Amino acid sequence: MSGIYLDHAATTPMLENAIAAMDAQLRTLGNPSSLHTQGRHTRKDVEDAREILAKELDCLASEIIFTASGTEANNTAIKGLFWQQKALGKNVVVISAIEHHATLDPAAWLAEHEGAEVVYAPVTTDGVLDLDFLQSLVAKRGSEIALISVMHANNETGAIQPIAEIVKIAGDIAVHTDAAQSFKKVPLSFKSLGVMALSISAHKMGGPLGIGVLVLRRGVEIPALLHGGGQEREIRSGTLNAPAIVALATAAQDKTYDAAAIAKIRDDFAARVTQVVPGAFVNALKADRLPGIVNVTFPGTQSDTLLLLMDGEKVSCSTGSACSAGVHRPSHVLMAMGHDEISAMSSLRFSFGRTSTQTDCDGALAVLPSVIARGRAASVV
């Protein structure tokens, strides 16, 4: 498939050695829960992988819970921590207004079905959590708060959130962070962040689809979502996906992600896009951002139209969020940053990854002026 792929934040190519590790494991017989020879072999591979991941995430091996996705990791943490705390009389769930749907929706579900009160913490115009708000919220209602969940970096703008500061403000309150976009892109240490729980997803960093991790502090017991064999600390049941786990660990050890080089391409793109398209501006420009993500607003356009036209020019990028029917909706992230509905529907996310080159950047910039011109014409008819 030819073309320019600028959607690495959606998913990024799997690393060759991760593919090889997965392929080898797929050919290996054995359920890691079995006690016989084959089972023990697979169990060893899984536990080796767990230790590798623990090292990469700076946590204990026993703190790693394998799940089938980042979404499952978020659901397990948010619902589990809420249920645990609800029993102690706490029912407020604090999340940022810019969370991914994998956090927004479990929180909304808790509000609808479990009596939770969800507080959406606002962000600044640069898309970073408003710490003053959080501070005063905790001061006023700290005893009611069951958990705080704030993503490590935003998937639409790349803005990195002040998790360590949030943990400080939270005090005894459990903090969960969705680090799906951050792992292997920026330094990430479970221990130094001080969070209670952290989620990652393998396919965002060169691993396979269908495997995620919830890092949950040792000794913390939360109710499970999936009941069965009790494989993962009785918090997550289901036969362990050994091939995907091994591939994830292989990808986690990779050293080829050159953050500085990717950030350079990203910055070059950001600087030039505002030159070739008058009126365009970069969102969260002043925030500390992930190296690979740039979100640009093109006033006077509709981003679903732009996406179609960019695809026609063989450039793949993204708008952000879509509902189940696939109908384009304004980005809640940009709205939280102060955009109005129209402006929040006029933005594209370009995300760069390990395989991105300067040629990709140049190629996308070459087609953008004509795409934006057609997009603007289509939005006024």
Added chain:
Amino acid sequence: MKLIAAMSGGVDSAVAAARAVEAGHDVIGVHLALSSNPQKYRSGARGCCTIEDSHDARRAADVIGIPFYIWDMAEEFHAGVVEDFMSEYAAGRTPNPCLRCNEKIKFAAVLDRARAMGFDGVVTGHYARTEIGPDGKTLHRAVDHSKDQSYVLSVLTIEQINGAIFPLGDTTKVDIRKEAEQRGLAVAQKPDSHDICFVPSGDNAGWLRDRLGSEVGPIVDQDGTKIGEHNGAYTYTIGQRKGLGITVPTADGSPRFVLKIEPVTNTVVVGAREELAISKMKGERPVWCGPGVDNYHKRGFVQVRAHGAALACTYYFDGTLLVAELDEPLLGLATGQAMVIYDGDRVVGSATICETA
């Protein structure tokens, strides 16, 4: 050409898109989301643009191998089609929303947007044909007369017809289903959609009552004598016989039919069958699908319902209204419907019926 294929999730639009690709065009599939609050599943043969339909359309596009997008046209659809439907009924007329959708959505909002984006036209699965002749591109009936949809396309201007591609006009529906099967399209046996897509229950009267309210009004005979009551004049159609609930019998025991709906006084006038007969109709806001019509009296056919008969007539344009004088009288014609003039198989044009005699 660079084309947008409007894909409803049904078999016709899927085959139309596939044929357009095969003809060498550069095609992108687009599903129109027409409801801001779509239902998850289709209920029977009714409705469209459910989430299931958009999934079916996407799957067809993937099988055909073309890009696929969903365009949100819910606001345009509500303003141009649903509100028109309600206000027409409220005014005592009988609208055809499919025709309005073609006029205001598929070949207006969608075609305009497509052209602005650099596309040349819109492909749909309508059963109709176009021909290129000395008068340019003209609109014609489909080969399969039982499925012919030229009636609901008769509101298209020449400019819109120039941007419309109807790849199915030369084939029967039966063969389209076979072809869909051969192409590996899972929608091959999906039931046809009927009725009005935004009234999924199929109960038009109930739907209108929920939105326009129900106000009791009189049912009167032609002398003005009240012989019954109704719950909203707009739920009746000219020529309707059933559901009147009149207990006073006629002198000769013959049935009564709705002759007239008077929205201002919320009155339904009923009478004998022969009172329904009309031999002349006039239509406002005419649209010509080819060379214009003038005051010169021409022989042709007029059709007044989507799948009605083509009635022999003499037609002309009096400068304001399109007039058709029928050879044989017609029973029960509601204003608000479209009168579509045919010259053989060619659609000459159409107008909205405003007067009958």
